[in-house]
Amino acid sequence: EPEVTQTPSHQVTQMGQEVILRCVPISNHLYFYWYRQILGQKVEFLVSFYNNEISEKSEIFDDQFSVERPDGSNFTLKIRSTKLEDSAMYFCASSSTGGASGANVLTFGAGSRLTVL
Amino acid sequence: QKEVEQNSGPLSVPEGAIASLNCTYSDRGSQSFFWYRQYSGKSPELIMFIYSNGDKEDGRFTAQLNKASQYVSLLIRDSQPSDSATYLCAVREGGGFKTIFGAGTRLFVKA
Numbered sequence: 001e002p003e004v005t006q007t008p009s010h011q012v013t014q015m016g017q018e019v020i021l022r023c024v025p026i027s028n029h030l031y032f033y034w035y036r037q038i039l040g041q042k043v044e045f046l047v048s049f050y051n052n053e054i055s056e057k058s059e060i061f062d063d064q065f066s067v068e069r070p071d072g073s074n075f076t077l078k079i080r081s082t083k084l085e086d087s088a089m090y091f092c093a094s095s096s097t098g099g100a101s102g103a104n105v106l107t108f109g110a111g112s113r114l115t116v117l
Numbered sequence: 118q119k120e121v122e123q124n125s126g127p128l129s130v131p132e133g134a135i136a137s138l139n140c141t142y143s144d145r146g147s148q149s150f151f152w153y154r155q156y157s158g159k160s161p162e163l164i165m166f167i168y169s170n171g172d173k174e175d176g177r178f179t180a181q182l183n184k185a186s187q188y189v190s191l192l193i194r195d196s197q198p199s200d201s202a203t204y205l206c207a208v209r210e211g212g213g214f215k216t217i218f219g220a221g222t223r224l225f226v227k228a
């Protein structure tokens with residue numbers, strides 16, 4: 001069964017450092033997303049990406065964050081100058097449909113746990 | 118602020134019983150509604166989705182949608198210990214790309 005692949009599974013970084021989380025979405029999916037889940041809290045939307053540009057972003061997704069699809073398969077989330085409160089599980093997801101039509105079923109990767117010390 | 122509300126639980130049911138999980142949402146323009154299951158330390162996995170009023174059945178699971186009341190529910194028949202997990206209600210906002218999640222209901226199925 002097709003799956004979304006995320007690397008690394010766990011990253012520990014010092015406060016103020018930059019991290020890049022990587023994702024390989026399902027190959028025929030066109031819509032890509034990043035969500036995060038702070039331990040014990042809800043899954044929060046960060047950003048959606050379609051046709052090589054951000055289609056929607058949340059208030060959490062400020063200038064500290066950026067996303068990129070550097071090639072035909074990878075989708076990355078960059079967090080600049082990490083803060084303690086960035087510690088969370090970051091989930092990449094993809095869907096075959098999106099926008100105004102379709103059920104927009106999200107398939108999630110296993111997640112990347114980020115720990116900021 | 119668009120919200121998806123769920124009772125956090127825990128909901129405890131004996132094996133073989135019906136588990137009933139509920140969810141309300143605030144955005145009347147919402148298009149699609151989802152139930153995901155999340156085991157501890159794992160990512161959400163889709164159980165089922167619904168976008169028409171009424172019931173939708175898939176095996177032991179039945180989703181119910183009432184758009185007038187802005188209410189979604191999930192029934193799990195013949196509950197099994199392996200169903201013990203957190204169940205996330207998710208709602209896709211109307212006209213947008215964002216799916217927002219409730220905080221989840223923890224379900225325990227006792228053997």
